[in-house]
Amino acid sequence: MAETTSNENLFVARPADVATLRAHFDAAVAGEGRTVVIQGPVGGGKRALVGELLRNVGDTDALIWRANLIEEEDGLRTLLRLYATLYTPLYRDPALRGRVELILNAQLPKHPKRVQEWYKAFIEALRKGGPKEGEQNFQVTLPRDNPVLGLVEIVKGIAYKMPVVMDIQTVQSAQSVGVHAAFEALLDAAPKLHLLQILSTEVVDDTSRGWMPSPLIDMLERRAGAYHSLVPAPWGAEEVSAYLASKGLQGDAANIARIVNGRPGYVAELADILNDSGKLGDDLSTVSLYDLAPKAVDEDELDDDAEGKDGRRVAKASDVDDIAFRGALLGRAFPSNLVADIGGYDRESMDDLLDAANGLFEELQFSKPMGTWVYQFKRASWREAALEHGKAREDYKEVAKQTALFLERFLAPRGYEFLIKTARTYAEAGEPVRAAIMRSMALSADRPEIWAMTNDLLRYFKDIQWPDAMRRTVWMNLMDRMASQGDVNQAEALYNEISAWAEANNDKALKAWLRFAGSRLDFRRQDYYRSRDRAREAVTLYEELGDRVKPAEIRNHLALIELSDGKADEARKLVDEALRTGQIDTPEGRRVLPTVAANAEYIRGLLEKRERKFKEAAEHFRLSNEIAGNTGQAPLALESGLNYGECLLAAGDLSKAADILQRVHGIAQALGNQPRQRAASALVGQAHAGLRQFEAALTWAKATLSLTKALKYEQLVAIDTFNVGLFTLLGDKPTEALTLFKEARAAANLQQDLVFTKELLYNTGVAALRVGERRTAREAFTTMLPAARQSKDWAKMVGAYQSLANLSAAEGDKSNAVKLLGEALKVADNNNMKDERRAIKKRIEELGG
Numbered sequence: 001m002a003e004t005t006s007n008e009n010l011f012v013a014r015p016a017d018v019a020t021l022r023a024h025f026d027a028a029v030a031g032e033g034r035t036v037v038i039q040g041p042v043g044g045g046k047r048a049l050v051g052e053l054l055r056n057v058g059d060t061d062a063l064i065w066r067a068n069l070i071e072e073e074d075g076l077r078t079l080l081r082l083y084a085t086l087y088t089p090l091y092r093d094p095a096l097r098g099r100v101e102l103i104l105n106a107q108l109p110k111h112p113k114r115v116q117e118w119y120k121a122f123i124e125a126l127r128k129g130g131p132k133e134g135e136q137n138f139q140v141t142l143p144r145d146n147p148v149l150g151l152v153e154i155v156k157g158i159a160y161k162m163p164v165v166m167d168i169q170t171v172q173s174a175q176s177v178g179v180h181a182a183f184e185a186l187l188d189a190a191p192k193l194h195l196l197q198i199l200s201t202e203v204v205d206d207t208s209r210g211w212m213p214s215p216l217i218d219m220l221e222r223r224a225g226a227y228h229s230l231v232p233a234p235w236g237a238e239e240v241s242a243y244l245a246s247k248g249l250q251g252d253a254a255n256i257a258r259i260v261n262g263r264p265g266y267v268a269e270l271a272d273i274l275n276d277s278g279k280l281g282d283d284l285s286t287v288s289l290y291d292l293a294p295k296a297v298d299e300d301e302l303d304d305d306a307e308g309k310d311g312r313r314v315a316k317a318s319d320v321d322d323i324a325f326r327g328a329l330l331g332r333a334f335p336s337n338l339v340a341d342i343g344g345y346d347r348e349s350m351d352d353l354l355d356a357a358n359g360l361f362e363e364l365q366f367s368k369p370m371g372t373w374v375y376q377f378k379r380a381s382w383r384e385a386a387l388e389h390g391k392a393r394e395d396y397k398e399v400a401k402q403t404a405l406f407l408e409r410f411l412a413p414r415g416y417e418f419l420i421k422t423a424r425t426y427a428e429a430g431e432p433v434r435a436a437i438m439r440s441m442a443l444s445a446d447r448p449e450i451w452a453m454t455n456d457l458l459r460y461f462k463d464i465q466w467p468d469a470m471r472r473t474v475w476m477n478l479m480d481r482m483a484s485q486g487d488v489n490q491a492e493a494l495y496n497e498i499s500a501w502a503e504a505n506n507d508k509a510l511k512a513w514l515r516f517a518g519s520r521l522d523f524r525r526q527d528y529y530r531s532r533d534r535a536r537e538a539v540t541l542y543e544e545l546g547d548r549v550k551p552a553e554i555r556n557h558l559a560l561i562e563l564s565d566g567k568a569d570e571a572r573k574l575v576d577e578a579l580r581t582g583q584i585d586t587p588e589g590r591r592v593l594p595t596v597a598a599n600a601e602y603i604r605g606l607l608e609k610r611e612r613k614f615k616e617a618a619e620h621f622r623l624s625n626e627i628a629g630n631t632g633q634a635p636l637a638l639e640s641g642l643n644y645g646e647c648l649l650a651a652g653d654l655s656k657a658a659d660i661l662q663r664v665h666g667i668a669q670a671l672g673n674q675p676r677q678r679a680a681s682a683l684v685g686q687a688h689a690g691l692r693q694f695e696a697a698l699t700w701a702k703a704t705l706s707l708t709k710a711l712k713y714e715q716l717v718a719i720d721t722f723n724v725g726l727f728t729l730l731g732d733k734p735t736e737a738l739t740l741f742k743e744a745r746a747a748a749n750l751q752q753d754l755v756f757t758k759e760l761l762y763n764t765g766v767a768a769l770r771v772g773e774r775r776t777a778r779e780a781f782t783t784m785l786p787a788a789r790q791s792k793d794w795a796k797m798v799g800a801y802q803s804l805a806n807l808s809a810a811e812g813d814k815s816n817a818v819k820l821l822g823e824a825l826k827v828a829d830n831n832n833m834k835d836e837r838r839a840i841k842k843r844i845e846e847l848g849g
Contacts, residue, residue: 011246012048012264014239017232021053024228025196029060029163033190035197035227037220039204043265043384045232046200050167062163063096064089065155068170072417075176075450079147082179084140086155091130091138101126103161104154118143118150119157148178148453149460152185159195172201172212175420175442177474178454180215185461187219187226203231210427210435211420214443218467234262243267249275255284259292260384269381290389293382294359295320301356308346315345315353323353324360324382325390327375329403329425332383333364337372342406347372369670400429408438413634415670416445444477448485451478455494471501472510476517483520491521512541516554523557528565532558549593552582556599560606568607575600594631598624602640609647618647638667638676645680649687658687678707682720689727698727718748722760729763734770741767750787758787762796765803778807794831798824802840814847821847 024034038046047068054064067085069078090097104119111119121143131138143150158164166186174180186197202208204217220227235243237254243264244251251274260266266289273292274280297317308314315323326343327334340350354361354375360382364374377383390396404425411418423438454474458466475498482491495518502510515538522531535558542550559574582596592600605620621644628637645661648654661684668677685700705720725740741764750757761784768777781800788797801824808817821844828837 009246011239011242013045013052014232017049017230018052018056020230021049021198022056025053025057025060025163025165028165028190028194028196029062031192031194033159033193033195033197035187035190035199036230037227038198038200038230038232039202040200040232041203041261041263043260043263043380045235045264047169048264049232050169050198050200054165054167060163061099062165063100063158064165064167066167066169069168069173070170071173071175071420073173074416075174075178075446078174078176078179079151079450080140080142082151083142083147084138086151087125087129087138087140090126097126099162100158104157107157107160114145115153115157117145118153121150122154146453146456148182148450149457152182152189152457155186155195156189156193159190159193161194163194164196166195166197167200168198169200170202171199172208172216173420174216175213175439176446176450177215177443177470178446178450178457180213180219181454181457181466181470184219184223185457185464187223188461188464199227207427210432211423211439214439215470218470222467235264235267236262239264240267244271247271249280251275251280252282252284255287259284259287259289260381266381266384269379273379273381288389289381289385293324293385295324295357296359297353298356298358302352303349306346306349306352308349312340312344312346315340315349317353317356319343319345319353320357320360321386321389323350324377324386325393326399326403327361328377328383328386328390329400330407331421332380333374333376335367335370335372335374337370338406338410341410342403369666397429400425401431404429404431404434408434409630412438412441413629413637413667415634415672416442419445443473444480446477448478448481451481454478468505472507475501476510476513479514479517483517483524488521488525495521508541508545512538512545512547512550515541516550516557519554519557519561523561523564526564528561532561535561549582549584549596552578552593552596553599555581556596556603559603563603563606563610568610571603571607575603594627595633598627598631598633598636598640601627602636602643605640605643605647609643612650614647614651618644618651618653621647634667634671635673638664638671638673641667642676642680642683645687646683649683649690654687654690658684658691661687674707674711678704678711678713681707682723685723685727689730694727694731698724698731701727714747718744718760719756721747722756722763725767726759726763729767734767738764738767738771738773738776754787754791755793758784758791758793758796760784761787762800765800769803769807774807774810778804794827794833795836797827798833798836798840801827802843805843809847818844818847 021036024036027034038049040046050066065086067082069081073081090100101123104123108116108119121141125141129139129141155164155166168183171183183197183199186195189195190197201216202212204212204220209217234257236257240253240257244253244256249271251271256267256270256274260270270289270292271280274282274284277292279292297320299317302317306314322343323339323345326339330338336350336354337347339345340347351373354373355363360378361375362378364376366372367374377386390399393399404422407418407422407425412422419438419442423435423442426432426438427435451474455478458471458474475494479491479494479498482494495514498510498514501507502514515534519531519534519538522528522534525531535554539551539554542554555574555578559571559578562568562571562574578596579592579600582593582600583590584593601620601624605617605624608614608617608620621640624640625637625644628634628640641660641664645657645664648657648660661680665677665680665684668674668680681700682704685697685704688694688697688700701720701723705717705724708716708720721740721744725737725744728740729737741760744760745764748756748760750760761780765777765780765784768774768780781804785797785800788794788800801820805817805820805824808814808820821840825837825840825844827833828840
């Protein structure tokens with residue numbers, strides 16, 4: 001039966017649930033703000049329920065702010081999303097925008113300067129930041145001084161005078177303490193405002209506790225009396241019948257509800273599927289959602305003669321159920337190569353099968369960082385169907401755990417966006433401990449600036465009883481970042497603040513951690529004496545607490561201190577002790593904790609590298625990289641990988657070095673670590689140059705220069721410009737090379753680095769000779785001679801004298817040419833350069849000298 005009614009009359013929620021929300025809205029309009037937490041499964045109708053409320057109050061003069069959070073986005077990107085979705089309705093409605101401006105401007109005099117600046121920045125963004133005519137996108141402008149705290153105060157300011165509905169969907173996706181602290185600050189303020197804060201989340205149960213953000217779960221439990229809970233019941237036959245009737249349809253309502261477990265979001269899609277296929281009126285009592293999925297495979301697109309590579313099996317039509325389940329575990333979209341690797345399928349045949357099953361899957365895009373095609377289920381329902389069908393398998397948890405292991409090993413190190421997907425897969429596979437570890441990693445992976453903003457927010461709203469666990473989490477993550485890269489003076493002030501709190505609360509564990517953080521801060525200052533003392537104090541405190549593993553981690557740190565202080569033997573002893581003490585019991589017996597093992601191998605690599613034992617160093621760095629990469633230690637995996645490639649390069653294994661360093665470059669790019677990306681690209685260029693692959697070397701050198709400029713590494717611009725010029729020269733383009741060498745010289749400090757000066761000037765002379773700029777060549781060779789002498793590069797000295805002699809001879813000044821060759825002969829004689837000596841003598845004879 002065809003659809004006969006408009007979407008305005010569509011049944012999307014129970015009237016009782018809408019009425020409950022409406023009562024909370026009316027209270028907010030009256031100045032008694034509320035926070036409502038809606039819990040329900042994916043597809044449970046949470047967004048539609050709120051949408052129905054908003055449709056029914058559309059004539060109320062209120063600001064409607066709706067945001068859908070995404071698990072791939074860290075705290076800063078979530079903050080940008082929140083601001084963007086707050087700006088959007090104001091940009092669309094000039095009258096509403098004008099009213100908000102008036103409300104905030106009227107309140108300026110009664111607020112302190114900080115709040116005034118947040119208001120002013122927001123108003124300025126409203127006036128100037130809107131999308132251009134005919135466009136949808138716009139630039140989001142954040143207040144400079146703590147946009148997390150600023151957002152809370154701006155919303156409070158608006159809701160002080162006018163109703164605001166704040167609808168935040170999928171709030172469980174935000175793994176950011178700062179974001180959830182902002183929501184709690186608004187929860188605390190809401191009763192005195194015209195604010196209805198709606199936080200929609202999946203159901204909190206024993207499984208979801210393993211992957212959901214701990215600050216959200218903590219807030220829901222700790223502040224249970226401060227918000228109103230709404231848990232919409234699953235739809236049954238009555239609600240499905242009402243939905244179908246609202247579309248002018250009839251069908252087996254009870255079984256439609258059963259097939260999708262009463263989830264309204266999937267009822268709508270299933271009704272369309274059944275109606276389109278003419279099955280809406282059929283008896284559905286024995287039908288499952290997976291029965292309706294289009295699993296047919298066009299076998300003409302499959303290669304019957306294909307053979308699996310590397311011992312893998314070829315993906316066939318009979319494997320579509322298995323492949324759909326494995327793909328569904330990864331999400332609606334999934335990388336084909338990863339599904340192939342997890343399931344032991346040949347990669348090429350996997351792509352062929354996914355293309356052949358084009359009713360179920362569709363090709364989405366090619367991922368360059370991952371080197372694979374990304375596919376997706378054509379409908380969200382098909383992914384749910386594959387998951388539901390797969391959960392009936394006897395090996396469901398085993399396959400889910402295997403998938404989580406692959407995610408942790410191969411995707412989690414690539415960046416933040418894969419951590420929660422991995423945590424959720426572990427949790428649903430019955431591995432809560434691993435899930436909690438991945439969730440903790442996601443929480444800690446938030447941007448450094450967000451931790452500082454959150455600390456400021458906790459201080460600002462001092463009347464809120466923030467839990468001690470939250471304070472510790474914020475302090476430890478903030479201090480950790482400041483100890484490694486922040487402002488030293490600010491870090492010391494923070495250290496003293498945390499130390500005072502730890503003493504007052506007799507928090508011995510925090511004291512121990514803080515001593516270790518202080519030691520790392522002193523290490524950055526190169527105050528090795530104080531760094532050593534604080535580290536030893538931390539070891540003592542941890543041992544008193546009965547912690548056997550943390551002291552091993554600190555002993556590795558002590559080894560770095562001793563290595564930096566020139567005490568290699570002491571460093572080796574400490575690494576050995578760290579490996580001996582940093583062991584845990586596992587089902588396979590005693591094993592060194594991966595964090596300890598990876599760091600120990602890294603330090604051993606540094607020790608060997610210092611002694612120029614590059615092959616031995618490379619092996620240690622390889623092990624460190626492997627352990628760190630397999631256990632989610634992305635920063636260490638990146639650092640050890642970079643050193644691994646550098647040592648291979650120094651050892652002369654150029655081809656392998658190029659391969660490893662290109663992978664490191666990809667990881668650094670995925671992690672957004674531009675300094676390490678630049679270092680890797682520079683080394684890749686050197687490796688290709690050593691292999692005489694000058695076009696490839698030039699490509700990487702250009703990439704290095706681009707990153708150098710983006711990072712504003714002014715002191716490296718000359719060097720990187722020279723490298724681009726050198727590879728251009730070696731690629732037989734001397735005119736372009738000479739221009740680049742001149743640019744490098746203009747940017748360089750020729751008095752600072754004699755080796756670089758010598759190389760730059762010598763190659764400038766070579767390029768100038770090749771294009772016929774004799775005057776430039778003579779000046780370059782003459783100027784480089786003192787640098788070559790001081791750096792003891794006798795070959796370059798001899799070459800420069802010979803080139804200068806040839807220039808004089810070409811101009812008819814044979815006397816000067818012979819004199820210059822005589823200087824070259826002296827250098828060759830003094831440094832036992834027999835071949836050069838013979839060539840110089842022969843040239844002198846040719847000139848009649």
